Amino acid sequence: MKQMKLKDLIIPLLATLIFSGFTFAGNEPASVSLPDSILNEDHIYKYLYTDRSKSDRIMTEMRRRKTCPAWELDYIEGDLNYNTGRNREALKHYKGALESSHVKGNDTLCMELLHRQISCYDGLHDEVNKMSCINRLMALAKKLKDKSMESIALFNMGKSLFHQGDKERGYEYMEQGAAMMDDTDYRLKxxxxxxxxxxxxxxxxxxxxxxxxxxxxxxxxxxxxxxxxxxxxxxxxxxxxxxxxxxxxxxxxxxxxxxxxxxxxxxxxxxxxxxxxxxxxxxxxxxxxTKQYDEIFRINLPRERFLIGQKDTVNYYMASILKFLGYAYRDVGNHKNSSVYFERLSVLRDSLKAREQQSAALELAEIYKTNEQAAQLKEDESAIRIRTIVFLSTAILLAVAIGFIICILHDKQIILRKNEAMKGTIDELMTYKSEFFIRQAENIRLRDELQQFYNTQEEPDSEMSELSEKEQNLPDEEDEGTEVPVIKLTEKDRVLYDRISHEIISRKLYLRPGFNKSELIKEIHIPDYKFAALFKTFAGCGFSQYLRDCRMDYAIGLMRKHPQWSMEAVAKEAQMSKTSFYRQFQEKYGMNPSNYIKTELFSH
Structure with missing residues (x-):
């Protein structure tokens, strides 16, 4: 079975993260195809007269991207509307900027916006609101000793006086205002x-x-x-x-x-x-x-055709053209054409009056529509914010999940590599024990043959008879934690242990239920006083641990031969409880038997 690698999981997880990004971010409004380099105030002014639609598009995109604070966007859009003749719309934006907390705390900006409102009210012939703004501007300018703003207030005050019939004082104030502006270093001087x-x-x-x-x-x-x-x-x-x-x-x-x-x-x-x-x-x-009627016709007739072609005929520019052409045709004696133009002029003036009466309502309706659009825009922005929060939260959770999974997989890979290394060690140990058992059997056979030869040549070993009664009655302690008396063992004792070990393993005595020391002594003649010392010296452990090790080796052999067996079946076959089997395996090899079996399966 092929091992799953880390990258096999990371790639689909990253794909999921990217898909989530498209899911939550896919509803973003499409960007206007304008380069970032022109999304600024300078380019709005640059195209005001040569490409007004482009100025409008730049303004719309700046609003969408929020390239600057809301008050500044209102300031700029107010200028855009004022310079294209939309005075009421401009006023709405100027007032919006003036009411912002940023502008309220900045007298300089406040004066700039009052100046612009004055220009709007002037275009709307609203002298009452215009004078209110002029007075506010004059008061702020004097307070801050700002000569440029004082000159603007003075000039507009003179203009209002002129329209009200006080021409002399009007001229005086306008001249003073212009002279004062000329002496300033105002940035829009x-x-x-x-x-x-x-x-x-x-x-x-x-x-x-x-x-x-x-x-x-x-x-x-x-x-x-x-x-x-x-x-x-x-x-x-x-x-x-x-x-x-x-x-x-x-x-x-x-x-x-x-x-x-x-x-x-x-x-x-x-x-x-x-x-x-x-x-x-x-x-x-x-x-x-100078009676240059041909020039009058040359200038005005193309302009008339242009406005008709543009379907833009109800305006004061068209009224001027009709008036000039009517007088020109009259002066050259073409009374028929003259009457036609004067008649059209009369109709146009009536239309202009009607339009003026409707213009306020139309502009207010447009402002209302704009307010509705602004409310919708805020609602859309709120929805986008919510989607963004959901997307970011999902992305963060996915990132954390990916990190967590990576850590788990990394740890599992480390454990798997350790298990593989330990399995290799166990397998090598089992192979070595198998080979050792074969060699041990061969050694025993050779020793038996040699012993038979020596028995025909010499007297039996009298070592046993020479031992004192005290030595023969030494206690038999083979369990862990019990001190075993030191007994000097010989090579013959080594041979004796090999025989005992070979008998236990070859006959699988360790699998007998209740098999113990007494059972073994009955099967094989072992001096009682040497029993514990033999196992402590040559096995490195007591007899009980020796039996447990034999059962564990047998269990490992079963797992290698029958990897499909359950751990309970393996433990039972090896005369061990499942709990004891797991505990002893973990203590001895640092891994549990289930992982050993998994590693065995992966390796195949």
Missing amino acids: YDNLRYEYKTLALFYQRDGRYDNVLRILDGWEDIVSESTGDEPAIDGLAESELKDLLAMRTVTLSRTGYETEAAECYRKFRELDKELGRNNYLVMPYLFD
Whole structure:
């Protein structure tokens, strides 16, 4: 029978562990196929305007993988929504971040989030909440002596005053805010300045304050591509800013009488106008002033077709296009087309009003949907955690079980090797005893022949008659623990012991029930005073132990010859009780007889 090896059990156990891993981990959500290198805030900003869907995918994957704390994910997702025009959704995330314990204990982060909420409320024309945030930001900025945040609060306060009709004070605050920002080393300094300069330029232009427009444009141009190094990179941002700046400069130069400079600015604008830009409306006043209707058609008709193709026609960009085309066709005398565009403009404005009325409800519904999705996500995460705990617990239990089994098998292998070694020793001992018995029989035969020869030549040995009466009456003590008197034995005594041993083994006298010293003396003439000394000297043990050893040797012979026998049958055949047989075998050989039989079977 082939012995089972350790590796034969380890391999299936490891396979079970791996299968368990697949069972519990198999329900993990599939990963979005995005490289780890772009799963960060910088790449969300990078693709904001060139690939918005990619920014959304990065954000979703960052949420799923929890690449940063929850408040930071809300912060980033708020920026993503704000920069793509979803102000209410952005507000939800900014508020979520602002309410986190981490942000509440950090005034700097709190000011950053208040700044972003101000921008959202500005886009929603919610002046009440906007002013509440401005006041909170101003109070925190003054408390911390943070000039960059104070400048932001001041600029937005000026913008609110402007929209409320207090233009002069509005301009004053906005100018002060921009100047204060320019003196800071705020990490988003130039990003804020570009926004502030553009806002001021638009307001001044609408009011016809062209000297102020040119002054602001000069400041804007100086920093159009500047960066503090900490500002997130956005593809195409510098080119887009420069194009807007050129459009506004063209209009301002034209209206202040600098026609040549205006034409040069427009030429530069056209060089950058390689795509259907959303902000081309900024240059329209110049084209109308100079009656360049072909340019108006060249810019707006493709943009109109593009928006229709995209099925994105209900927006203020489309309204501007329809207005410009309606006036352009009117000015060139094509009243039919002009009326069509003005009619479409009227319908679109009604649609925009209706959409504005619905937008709040739609955005709130989207927020509710998002909240439901967030709740579902938490539920899924909880389920995943439970599966993970179960999987880890199972894996640990399996690992412990494998370790335990390995230890057991290792110990069994050690015991098996010891048993095999002991079995070999026992087998060698039995072979030696068998050979010794044969040689002993041969020696006895030769001695008998020699004795017969000597008997014809000499008188019988008179040693026995010379012993004193005292010596003949020495006690017979052969059991263990009984002191045996020292008697000088001769070679003849050795011969006598060999005869006795040979008779006992060859005739299997040890198997006779109740066989003892008296029985033996009846069978073989042994001087009584020498009985114990013979066995102690030549057998190395008392007569009782000698008989037990003979029965044990006989039992081993039976086990080797009949390995299928039960231990009870072997013990009975060897005139021993099963308990005594097991005890004596264990004491003598360090293993039990059952293991000896198993080793015998394995070896075959």
